[in-house]
Amino acid sequence: MDRKIKRIGVLTSGGDSPGMNAAVRAVTRTAIFYGIECIGIRRGWQGLINSDFIILDSSSVRHILGHGGTILYTARSQEFMTEEGRQKAVSTCRMLGLDGIIAIGGDGTFRGALELSRLGIPTMGIPATIDNDIGCTNYTIGFDSACNTAIDCIDKLRDTMQSHERCSVVEVMGRHAGFLALYVGIAVGATAVLVPEHELNFEEDVVARIQNSRLSGATHFMIVVAEGAGSAFDIGNRIHESLGLDPRVTVLGHIQRGGAPTGRDRETATRMGYYAVKAFAEGRTGSVICTREGGIVETPIEEALAMTKHLQMDRYAILEAISASAPAIK
Secondary structure, eight states, rough: OSSSOOOOEEEEEEOOOHHHHHHHHHHHHHHHHOEEEEETTHHHHHHHHHHHHEEEEEGGTOOOTTTTSSSOOEEEEEEEEEEEHHHHHHHHHHHOOOSSSSEEEEEHHHHHHHHHHTTTOOOEEEEEEETTTOTTTTTBTTTHHHHHHHHHHHHHHHHHHHTTOOOEEEEESSSSSSHHHHHHHHHTOOOOEEOOTSOOOIIIIIIHHHHHHHHHHSSOOEEEGGGGGGHHHHHHHHHHHHHOOEEEEOGGGGGGSSSOHHHHHHHHHHHEEEEHHHHHHOOSSSEEEEEEEEEEEEEEHHHHHOOOOOOOOHHHHHOOOOOTTTOOOO
């Protein structure tokens, strides 16, 4: 890109995650540092179609670093998936004099950014999703916060499960990926963790593990289920039928998306926002800002979308070795 960047837009799209505001703040303040004006596009790609925007400056992003959610709101846009909708978005960019867009979100957000770049609007992506399932980056904004929220909830549930000597089945988010469930399961010492990547063998993965845990002296049991691995209510019913226990089922749902971001998410979001604007200022576009081996790298959006991330099965092995182990029966 040869011409000087004078004005950029920033938007958040798809599911919200803690730390998005920190990224918006970093983008805004870094843009000001480089002498670039910053426009906030509200309600994601739909806002770009509808020309729904606010002017961002240092004061407008003050005190948002530790706030959950996103001050720019977020939405999914069916209209943007059409050629007509994308042309409207391009027209908005031309009307506002935007030299590029920084899009904060997940794979769907990056697909939108790729389509927009093909129509002549430079874009950069910042990965933000509590699922941590974007292949091009080791870490996505919001994962640590969501894990800590789930851990806190499960720790509280454990208190009452222990008091009543019961089994608890907790469903966490993760429709297509089990990163959140596995991380949380290890952190809370779950009896069993069910994830989409591991085909469920109910007798081995649930029944046997509860039995072994009971033989080792446990009187309460914690089963963590990623939503994509099955319904927590169905798992609870099957436990009741197989073992005669009376499980209590808790679906954490969208509580995992809310709350103040952790230090890790604030710091990571700030670094990613800074590097996204720095890339623009130095004439580089069309990439996703990623973390790898502790550093920040840029991955072309098209390449990033083709990459996949696999669940760390060594962590699953750790869980199996440590949780619900029983002494040999003599």
